[in-house]
Amino acid sequence: MSTLAFNRHGVWAIYQFEMARAIRTLFQSVVAPVISTSLYFIVFGAAIGSRMTQVDGVAYGAFIVPGLIMLSLFNQSISNASFGIYFPKFTGTIYELLSAPVSYLETVIAYVGAAATKSIALGLIILATAAMFVPLRIQHPLWMITFLVLTAATFSLFGFIVGIWAKSFEQLQFIPMLVITPLTFLGGAFYSIDMLPPMWRTVTLFNPVVYLISGFRWSFYETSDVSVEVSLAMTLGFFVICLVVVGWMFKTGYRLKS
Amino acid sequence: MPARAPASRYATPLDHAIPTVISIANLTKTYASSLQALKRINLEIRKGEIFALLGPNGAGKTTLISIVCGIVTPTEGVVIADGHDIMRDYRAARSKIGLVPQELTTDAFESVWATVSFSRGLFGLAPNPAYIEKVLRELSLWDKRNDKIMTLSGGMKRRVMIAKALAHEPQILFLDEPTAGVDVELRRDMWALVRRLRASGVTIILTTHYIDEAEEMADRIGVINKGELILVEEKTKLMKKLGKKQLTLNLLEPLASIPLELSDWRLALNAGGSELEYTFDGHEERTGIPTLLKRLSDLGIGFKDLNTRQSSLEDIFVSLVSERTGDQR
Numbered sequence: 326m327s328t329l330a331f332n333r334h335g336v337w338a339i340y341q342f343e344m345a346r347a348i349r350t351l352f353q354s355v356v357a358p359v360i361s362t363s364l365y366f367i368v369f370g371a372a373i374g375s376r377m378t379q380v381d382g383v384a385y386g387a388f389i390v391p392g393l394i395m396l397s398l399f400n401q402s403i404s405n406a407s408f409g410i411y412f413p414k415f416t417g418t419i420y421e422l423l424s425a426p427v428s429y430l431e432t433v434i435a436y437v438g439a440a441a442t443k444s445i446a447l448g449l450i451i452l453a454t455a456a457m458f459v460p461l462r463i464q465h466p467l468w469m470i471t472f473l474v475l476t477a478a479t480f481s482l483f484g485f486i487v488g489i490w491a492k493s494f495e496q497l498q499f500i501p502m503l504v505i506t507p508l509t510f511l512g513g514a515f516y517s518i519d520m521l522p523p524m525w526r527t528v529t530l531f532n533p534v535v536y537l538i539s540g541f542r543w544s545f546y547e548t549s550d551v552s553v554e555v556s557l558a559m560t561l562g563f564f565v566i567c568l569v570v571v572g573w574m575f576k577t578g579y580r581l582k583s
Numbered sequence: 584m585p586a587r588a589p590a591s592r593y594a595t596p597l598d599h600a601i602p603t604v605i606s607i608a609n610l611t612k613t614y615a616s617s618l619q620a621l622k623r624i625n626l627e628i629r630k631g632e633i634f635a636l637l638g639p640n641g642a643g644k645t646t647l648i649s650i651v652c653g654i655v656t657p658t659e660g661v662v663i664a665d666g667h668d669i670m671r672d673y674r675a676a677r678s679k680i681g682l683v684p685q686e687l688t689t690d691a692f693e694s695v696w697a698t699v700s701f702s703r704g705l706f707g708l709a710p711n712p713a714y715i716e717k718v719l720r721e722l723s724l725w726d727k728r729n730d731k732i733m734t735l736s737g738g739m740k741r742r743v744m745i746a747k748a749l750a751h752e753p754q755i756l757f758l759d760e761p762t763a764g765v766d767v768e769l770r771r772d773m774w775a776l777v778r779r780l781r782a783s784g785v786t787i788i789l790t791t792h793y794i795d796e797a798e799e800m801a802d803r804i805g806v807i808n809k810g811e812l813i814l815v816e817e818k819t820k821l822m823k824k825l826g827k828k829q830l831t832l833n834l835l836e837p838l839a840s841i842p843l844e845l846s847d848w849r850l851a852l853n854a855g856g857s858e859l860e861y862t863f864d865g866h867e868e869r870t871g872i873p874t875l876l877k878r879l880s881d882l883g884i885g886f887k888d889l890n891t892r893q894s895s896l897e898d899i900f901v902s903l904v905s906e907r908t909g910d911q912r
Binding site: 332334335337338339341342345346349416417418420421422423424425426427428578582583 | 614615652653654655656673674675676677678680682684686688689690691692693697700701702703704705706707708709710747
């Protein structure tokens with residue numbers, strides 16, 4: 326066998342393995358997030374939303390849809406990708422990956438690709454669920470897909486880093502629960518940051534999640550807290566940072582190889 | 584004599600005739616905990632041989648294997664596998680190597696078929712159901728192909744791990760403690776499989792605690808202790824050198840001393856004269872046991888029980904290590 330330039334069979338094997346895992350755990354992967362999103366709609370959209378006026382010219386129930394999709398996208402991307410790489414570390418089956426003729430880029434493409442595929446599918450399912458509760462319109466479908474894919478890929482990459490870093494299941498839960506969820510709630514998932522007092526608005530601009538939600542919401546309603554170019558640049562920037570960190574992890578064997 | 588021997592020490596005239604498949608030069612590994620697991624190892628594995636690496640727990644066997652397979656990063660040194668540097672040209676090197684690790688680490692929820700097919704893909708090969716079927720049949724796993732791995736017994740899981748290692752048709756196979764905690768049947772099957780693989784041209788490197796396993800299987804034996812390769816030798820030579828056996832007779836009546844009529848045998852009296860111990864070379868054609876027993880019967884010395892014991896790896900280590908200490912003085 327000659328030297329492989331790109332181990333496509335290897336990438337496909339990992340990708341399929343990860344997708345098979347999602348299908349085995351279909352309930353946790355799809356049903357649970359859909360139920361929890363529906364609960365958000367009932368509480369925020371129907372119960373509270375009915376007493377609220379429009380936000381930026383959009384009915385409150387519809388206004389929160391992009392933020393809710395993003396919330397699920399962040400959490401699912403991180404948990405899918407982090408679990409995907411953490412579990413082989415935990416059980417010891419990672420020996421096979423480390424001894425295989427697979428480059429780090431191929432490993433990342435396979436794991437992150439699978440995690441992103443799953444969370445994109447989930448994002449679309451939630452979108453369909455939302456359409457049953459509130460009237461939706463998507464002004465820029467292509468941009469919507471672009472933000473969806475880019476965010477899923479970025480957070481899957483971030484989750485992959487968390488999975489390599491984590492030494493226990495507790496640490497695996499730590500980042501999504503204590504970092505991502507608060508940042509999302511404070512990042513304008515349920516409100517426009519214009520609704521905040523000026524000082525808090527300034528503080529919020531340091532929250533990277535604001536840019537992701539804002540850009541995504543713009544693709545729906547053309548209303549945004551920050552300009553769409555800034556949103557896109559921030560998302561891409563975060564993606565590149567994650568890529569660099571993963572590259573460093575593989576190069577040094579950080580928590581993968583001794 | 585220097586403490587660390589160069590590779591050439593282990594050279595034999597055969598080296599020129601048989602090509603080398605793995606060449607390890609000055610391989611050193613110091614872990615972050617500052618434990619020095621390997622100390623300048625030099626070793627050449629010949630194409631098509633079965634090489635047994637013997638050593639006690641913590642000797643560095645698994646570290647050595649893990650470096651060659653790409654799981655552990657070496658601190659220093661060079662490893663060439665089938666002509667490819669394992670660091671620079673890792674793709675080519677790794678695609679030739681299969682590894683069966685010591686621990687039973689398998690996916691729980693996958694089926695046998697899926698996990699073995701996964702391994703083939705991971706190593707860059709296109710699917711080949713006919714080949715996977717052949718491997719599974721050889722390992723008596725065919726009937727279990729649709730079973731989830733978690734439902735299998737320990738022995739069956741071990742077979743699955745071997746099947747995974749063979750899925751990409753490796754030219755070099757590492758078996759790390761393949762028969763630890765394995766029943767007799769599987770052990771025999773495994774030995775038969777190793778022989779078949781060797782016959783098909785695969786080079787096999789196995790680590791073991793059991794000297795009889797090395798004796799049964801290996802062409803050459805390397806002994807590693809505390810991160811140093813103490814010796815590498817043809818099995819037959821090593822066994823001759825080190826394969827001492829002992830016969831112990833539990834006497835009916837204790838003896839005060841060894842009778843003169845028994846001076847032809849290397850005997851010792853133990854346990855207050857109630858045990859007679861005969862040390863002999865297990866590899867000699869004539870062990871001297873039948874004549875010893877006959878002579879004892881002639882002399883009216885009865886015994887109620889007897890057992891033989893082969894020098895254990897432990898004994899070999901003790902003798903090797905003390906020999907080396909003597910060398911260095």
